[in-house]
Amino acid sequence: MAMPETTTEVPQDFEALKAAILERKAELPKRLRQVAAYSLDNPDEIAFGTAASIATSAEVQPSTLVRFAQHFGFEGFSSLQQIFRARLRERTPGYEDRLKALSANDHSKLESGSIFNGFVAAAHRSLDNIASSVDPEAFERAVDILAKADTIYLIAKRRSYPISSYMAYAFGKLKVRYQLVGTAAGIDDDMLAMATKNDAAFAVSFSPYASESAAQARLLAERKVPVVSLTDSAFSPLAESSKVWFELVEADHAGFRSLSASMAFAMALTVAIAEKRQRLAEGDQAERNG
Amino acid sequence: MAMPETTTEVPQDFEALKAAILERKAELPKRLRQVAAYSLDNPDEIAFGTAASIATSAEVQPSTLVRFAQHFGFEGFSSLQQIFRARLRERTPGYEDRLKALSANDHSKLESGSIFNGFVAAAHRSLDNIASSVDPEAFERAVDILAKADTIYLIAKRRSYPISSYMAYAFGKLKVRYQLVGTAAGIDDDMLAMATKNDAAFAVSFSPYASESAAQARLLAERKVPVVSLTDSAFSPLAESSKVWFELVEADHAGFRSLSASMAFAMALTVAIAEKRQRLAEGDQAERNG
């Protein structure tokens, strides 16, 4: 007999399938592993797509999908797809059900759970807060200033530094020229000395304010470099040096503030700038051609 | 022309379709009303079934389904089906709408406003997602491992770097000994060479994975240094080197992901670790005194 007496059971639900895939992923050949990764990362695509469309999206041949399904004991791709569909069927979507799901994972029963819940809740509150406190016109102006800048100087220290370092990463990907200010103390001022009024700066500082950041912002403002800033109080020393500034108070949990809302804000600003830049560039090009 | 000048708009989402069906239900002919009732009672069937299977189930002819779809302005049954599928695709229908409803500040009027709204909504979704996908027991174990560590090594590159830099800031304030790995390339490995099994590491890596991070995590795992990791796929190379790992998929807006949920997670972990350390330290002290 070629067949082993007891074959591994064919997974009957998504969880079992996921477990099976993770267990066997190491021993899978290249393309099948590719499908394995895709299927766990894009389960919805598998549920709704056709074999052809999924194959294209996962950069595989349709036949590979069939083989993949058969490797896990299914008759063909279609029967594997049923698992992915059932997953969506069972999950009752909607707001109320999501809350139930949240309490099903009741973190608060365990010691650290309430901390986790607390920070998630605080982040939600922070997001609600910026949605209503950020003035859309101010946002538009900020985007405008920064999109027109030659080089964007990112000023942030300590608690704000993760925000600017993320923006730096994103700007790099988006091909927007920037300078990250806030690393080695000595170099910073030399860097800023090169800024002209064709550049712009984005400064972030939360209480307790790093005096350096405020000083650097003031320095730039004096030299007519437009400054946009993000801070947590109207009394922030940054405000007076800034053409546009945003007040963003992160909700706290037990006195600790995360940066969830600031991150969302930073990302929105970054992408909005990049998008506007592209539009400006296209306009220039059209002008030159016309 | 027989066509009326302004036809009723074709419903673009499930809510609109539902409203349209309910509104016109009374004036529909018998079989079409039958389909209307069936479609609202068994939306999942419509989403996944074929025209033939649905027709059988609803005791109608397939052609009736097509006519039904056309009555509501769709080109055919297939395009109507898309609405039912989209309903299941969007995990959280509602945040966008909630934000629109919150339109004391109507961001969507201005160009960049929709970008802003989009990122806030995506952040909300991400937070819902971690709340239900992070296993509280795993979280507890992670806290345990990291709280007992002598020094916590923070491994993160590129897009993940802001997370670890924030944790570094917080650990500094909380007097938790740490080493931030991921700055100058040469030094990193020397740093890691000093790690012992009394230490622990927290690694963060999102797709596309920085191969360095995975290699460093593996190195540590081989030397019995316990590793906790945060990643966005079960296929992350980090997973296999880790004692505990978390899968956290940030929702995206227009293809860009922010770090809002990761930040909330990181902060929760950081504070939970610090808190547990304090308790452990108090226990030690009590032991010595008693």
Add this chain to the structure above:
DNA sequence: AACGGCATAGAACAGGCATTCCATTTTTCT
């Protein structure tokens, strides 16, 4: 009671689907 118009059923059709098969490449073992 007979007509006219619309809704319906069911067959026919073309296109797209999942699947299979085989030639080729890649990997593994000798």
Add this chain to the structure above:
DNA sequence: AGAAAAATGGAATGCCTGTTCTATGCCGTT
């Protein structure tokens, strides 16, 4: 280094799909 085995890509295939079309049934109107 060579041979055997496994994995892969890509075209061929037959089935099943959504849609269209036409004959029939139904109902309200005159």
